[in-house]
Amino acid sequence: MRKPEISIAPEDPRRPEVQRLIALSDAYLEALYPADSNHLADAAALAAPGTVFLVARSNSEALGSIAFRVIGPEHAEMKRMFVRAEARGHGLGRRLLEALEQAARSRQIARVSLEAGIRQPEAIGLYRAAGYRECPPFGDYAPDPLSLFMTKRL
Template sequence: MHKPEISIAPEDPRQPDVRQLIDLSDAHMQALYPPDSNHLAAVETLAVPDTVFLVARRDGEVLGSIAFRLIAPGHTEMKRMFVRADARGHGLGRRLLDALEDAARDRRIARISLETGIRQPEAIGLYRAAGYQECPPFGDYAPDPLSLFLTKRL
């Protein structure tokens, strides 16, 4: 039997089914980290013009998302990388990351940075395998023992 293809494309994060995915992501992060160590981008922040928000779908069903927002000329911050629990383990995170990097290159972005939590070994492994390296806190971030800061030049 043919398995439906997964599409990854820019979408509006304010759609109801995408908001449900973001709510799942919020709940996951809130279970792992205290409020001061959670740096969750609000849906409204993800819908502004200097932000790219990508959604992975199969047969119209939302499986995951990833975004970046411009933080300086040629430099973006990755936000909202999340794959539903029942869609994990099949390379979707890597596909989302690759799609985001392609979108950044299309916009002549030279560098992507991110903050992730230390209690997410799968995400950290994915980022490191994709060439992201540790860096100091960037933007408005302060050092946090529960945060890991990574960056990659494209």
Template sequence: MNETDITIAVEDAKQADVAALMAEADAYLRTLYPAQGSFPVDVTALSAPGVVFLAGRRDGSLLGSVALRPIAAAHAEVKRLFVHEAARGCGLGRRLLGTLESEARARGVDRISLEVGIRQPQAIQLYRSVGYRDCGPFGTYRLDPLSLFMTKRFTP
């Protein structure tokens, strides 16, 4: 799959194909973590005021998505970065994250944080490769042996 064929745009998360992609993400996470270690986020939360939802599409088909949720002044959280299995390996996750960071900067965000499960080495590698560093829990999160917390600050 050629990554230049994929467009990324801000969209409304309340779409049937978004719900289907989130169900796919949840099913994948259930293969990695016990029920008490999984914290799914539904399309309603991804459509809340202030949340920016990005969709990656090829010929109208949803291949991946990510959301940015504000958590404090100038601080936001990456939520639900997920790429459909058939679209992995073409750089879509990296492109979604880069576009999300551009959207964050345009909205005055100077710090982005995220929580990722420790059993997702590809995701952790992606985040580290673009400058995210380990940190402690933020917002309402608490320490969890299955979670890794990461953050990235933007310099002016």
């Protein structure tokens, strides 16, 4: 049996099907963390200038997403890395991360930083394997015992 073809491309986060994917991501994170430790970007923020929002699809079904927003000269913040539960464990997160880094490089982004919750060991493991290293809080973030801050030079 052939593996399904996966496409990863920029999309408008305000599309209804993509909104449902974002809602799944919200529910997942809200189950893990209190509201003051969730740093969720809504669809309007994800559609703002300086932001790239990518969606992974198989047979037109949205399976995952990832985004970045420019936060400084040659510096972007990763947002909204999410893979639906039924699509996990097949390397889709790694493919989304690679697509994000490629999109960032094409826009002359030299560094990507992220905030991840400490209750997501699989995501943290993926980021570490991809070369992300711990760093102090950046941008408007304050220290949070439930947050891990990471960065990578591209």
